[in-house]
Amino acid sequence: VQESVQDLQVARRRLPVFMVKNRLIDEIKKNDTMILIGETGSGKTTQIPQLIHEQRLEGAGAIAVTQPRRVAAITIALRVAAEMNTEIGSIVGYSVRFEDVTSPRTKVKYLTDGMLLREAIVDPLLKKYSIIVLDEAHERTISTDVLFGIVKLAQKERNDKKQNPLKVIIMSATMDVDSFRKYFHNCPVIYLEGRTFPVTIYHTKTKQDDYQYAAVCTVFQLHATTPANHDFLVFLTGQEEIETVMYNIKQIAKEATGPPIRVCPLYAGLPPAKQLQVWREAPPGTRKVILSTNIAEASVTIPNIKCVIDTGVVKERTWSGSSGAERLWVRACSQAAGWQRAGRAGRTAPGAAYRLFPAKDFAARPQHHTPEIVRCPLASSLLLLLAAGTDPSTFPLIDPPPLDSVKASLQLLKEFGAIDSETNPKLTALGKKMSMFPIDPKYSKVLLSAPEYNCLEEALSLVAVLSSENVFHTPIHKREEAFKVKQKFLSPLGDHITLLNVFKAFCKAPLKKQWCKENFLNHKNLTYACDVRHQLLTICEKLNMTVSSCGQAYDQLLKCLVCGLFMNCAWLVGGGGGGGGARRYVTVAGVAAALHPASALQALGGPRAPPALLYSELLHTGRAYMLTASAVQPHWLTQQAPAQARRARNNR
Numbered sequence: 001v002q003e004s005v006q007d008l009q010v011a012r013r014r015l016p017v018f019m020v021k022n023r024l025i026d027e028i029k030k031n032d033t034m035i036l037i038g039e040t041g042s043g044k045t046t047q048i049p050q051l052i053h054e055q056r057l058e059g060a061g062a063i064a065v066t067q068p069r070r071v072a073a074i075t076i077a078l079r080v081a082a083e084m085n086t087e088i089g090s091i092v093g094y095s096v097r098f099e100d101v102t103s104p105r106t107k108v109k110y111l112t113d114g115m116l117l118r119e120a121i122v123d124p125l126l127k128k129y130s131i132i133v134l135d136e137a138h139e140r141t142i143s144t145d146v147l148f149g150i151v152k153l154a155q156k157e158r159n160d161k162k163q164n165p166l167k168v169i170i171m172s173a174t175m176d177v178d179s180f181r182k183y184f185h186n187c188p189v190i191y192l193e194g195r196t197f198p199v200t201i202y203h204t205k206t207k208q209d210d211y212q213y214a215a216v217c218t219v220f221q222l223h224a225t226t227p228a229n230h231d232f233l234v235f236l237t238g239q240e241e242i243e244t245v246m247y248n249i250k251q252i253a254k255e256a257t258g259p260p261i262r263v264c265p266l267y268a269g270l271p272p273a274k275q276l277q278v279w280r281e282a283p284p285g286t287r288k289v290i291l292s293t294n295i296a297e298a299s300v301t302i303p304n305i306k307c308v309i310d311t312g313v314v315k316e317r318t319w320s321g322s323s324g325a326e327r328l329w330v331r332a333c334s335q336a337a338g339w340q341r342a343g344r345a346g347r348t349a350p351g352a353a354y355r356l357f358p359a360k361d362f363a364a365r366p367q368h369h370t371p372e373i374v375r376c377p378l379a380s381s382l383l384l385l386l387a388a389g390t391d392p393s394t395f396p397l398i399d400p401p402p403l404d405s406v407k408a409s410l411q412l413l414k415e416f417g418a419i420d421s422e423t424n425p426k427l428t429a430l431g432k433k434m435s436m437f438p439i440d441p442k443y444s445k446v447l448l449s450a451p452e453y454n455c456l457e458e459a460l461s462l463v464a465v466l467s468s469e470n471v472f473h474t475p476i477h478k479r480e481e482a483f484k485v486k487q488k489f490l491s492p493l494g495d496h497i498t499l500l501n502v503f504k505a506f507c508k509a510p511l512k513k514q515w516c517k518e519n520f521l522n523h524k525n526l527t528y529a530c531d532v533r534h535q536l537l538t539i540c541e542k543l544n545m546t547v548s549s550c551g552q553a554y555d556q557l558l559k560c561l562v563c564g565l566f567m568n569c570a571w572l573v574g575g576g577g578g579g580g581g582a583r584r585y586v587t588v589a590g591v592a593a594a595l596h597p598a599s600a601l602q603a604l605g606g607p608r609a610p611p612a613l614l615y616s617e618l619l620h621t622g623r624a625y626m627l628t629a630s631a632v633q634p635h636w637l638t639q640q641a642p643a644q645a646r647r648a649r650n651n652r
């Protein structure tokens with residue numbers, strides 16, 4: 001998007017924050033801590049840091065602005081760099097996992113909450129920063145919740161020690177302000193006057209079984225009845241779903257009457273250049289239809305949306321501490337999210353929101369979504385807190401996590417050998433090493449176990465691929481062709497070795513882009529995996545780990561995976577085996593789960609179904625599916641995680 005510097009400045013001045021610029025600056029000068037609430041699109045994220053910097057309020061320090069999503073941190077930093085007419089990575093920069101685009105000159109730094117948390121391990125007082133902006137506070141990610149405590153403690157200690165003071169600004173579009181105010185010593189709350197227009201809400205009369213289908217139908221119903229300059233925004237849950245709906249819309253659009261349609265996807269894994277498409281105006285007479293995950297709910301603002309089509313669902317990760325079952329599932333979103341989504345249609349003029357579910361359904365939903373800390377595994381955050389030298393038992397949190405969840409996470413860390421005791425936990429030497437990897441503890445455990453199995457080469461590649469988005473690119477209309485091409489990578493051992501085969505072949509391919517295209521692979525995600533591998537390798541080298549290869553002896557690698565993923569194992573039960581009844585897989589936590597249809601092991605169904613499986617993720621969409629699964633030997637688990645094996649036996 002080529003906009004002149006003048007255009008950008010004119011646009012800036014029209015934003016609601018600009019109207020109250022002077023008052024805002026005064027308040028920021030006056031207060032150590034403040035809460036800023038303003039409608040999405042009012043200019044909080046892009047403008048506040050610039051206003052602070054223009055006044056040089058940050059002094060010798062820098063300004064950190066956190067974002068829950070990596071994609072938001074990047075696109076916003078790029079936008080702000082353009083507005084300031086400076087190169088990204090100089091005065092304005094961003095830092096997200098595995099990618100640091102900053103320099104010692106950087107004064108305005110956008111970073112994910114997870115990255116700031118990592119910085120706090122090395123420097124719990126966050127001395128580099130004089131101002132920390134915790135943005136999108138309403139999202140209540142675990143990292144943001146933990147950061148609230150970290151900055152609160154850092155602020156107090158820097159004050160007590162008479163070091164350079166730390167200012168904290170909490171920003172959000174919607175928020176349960178009272179609990180935040182109480183938490184931050186009754187700090188002032190500033191409300192930005194937003195300009196919003198009324199949005200008419202419509203619900204379907206009946207429940208829709210297939211919301212993707214309903215979304216496509218609604219797009220075409222509205223397409224036939226609304227002027228072409230009305231852009232649509234459709235909320236979906238993820239990349240695959242967006243690609244499916246995009247394909248269907250494009251197919252039908254060829255036959256349909258009415259103005260031409262331009263479909264723009266928006267999701268985390270999309271290359272930045274393609275993301276910017278969303279902000280580009282469609283040619284006159286063409287309708288723009290944006291298909292987005294909940295990124296567009298509050299993190300980024302898209303202008304000119306007149307119709308929002310809300311499927312009412314979101315992909316969410318939840319975890320049950322007592323059973324240890326982690327699930328990624330598609331579920332109904334909260335009322336707050338519903339209003340936030342509908343609001344996207346009233347940014348520049350009155351609009352309409354079409355909810356693809358009945359009104360009584362909406363009324364029955366919870367008002368706010370549950371903070372992540374209450375529903376997600378804590379092992380990773382506990383590890384970081386311990387590494388930052390804090391005592392988890394006295395650490396101040398807005399909402400304390402459930403006790404059984406804390407207990408289960410401590411138990412897991414103990415089983416990894418990362419802490420010495422569950423009652424008074426201190427990091428062991430292994431735990432310290434684990435905390436140095438910016439990945440889930442189960443994967444750092446795998447890497448740290450790898451030298452013992454002679455397979456660090458392979459483990460690094462695999463963990464890197466598992467840390468990136470899907471590497472397979474399967475266009476719907478070429479499914480069969482893609483399936484045929486995929487055969488050459490397939491391993492009878494399962495998806496992990498299949499992924500490894502793909503990654504190895506990618507590294508060897510001379511013309512990578514072309515090669516990916518021919519093989520239906522995602523070039524960007526594989527390139528990202530290479531970067532990740534490189535960074536993980538650097539950490540391994542710092543730790544003096546032996547990097548050797550197990551060659552074709554993949555048993556070694558799979559055994560090593562069990563060391564970190566013993567909670568992600570499932571047994572075949574029934575049909576002659578233990579348990580009785582039909583043959584099915586049951587996870588360590590006792591959840592009945594099926595192999596995902598896309599698994600390399602699908603072909604091995606029937607009598608050749610492996611007796612035990614290890615999977616990377618459990619996806620719940622009505623029924624539980626094991627994603628990325630490999631065959632393992634039951635006795636590996638008995639040897640490496642006897643407690644879990646026992647638990648699994650009881651659960652069968």
Ligand code: ADP
Pocket residue numbers: 015038039040041042043044045046047075076079279298299300301302303
């Ligand atoms: P808030 O944080 O209050 O939701 P932002 O600061 O993110 O608001 O956005 C302010 C305005 O800047 C929005 O109206 C949006 O249209 C515009 N904007 C933000 N990012 C981009 C971008 N990458 N390209 C074009 N316009 C953008």
Ligand code: MG
Pocket residue numbers: 041044045046135298299300
């Ligand atoms: Mg914002």
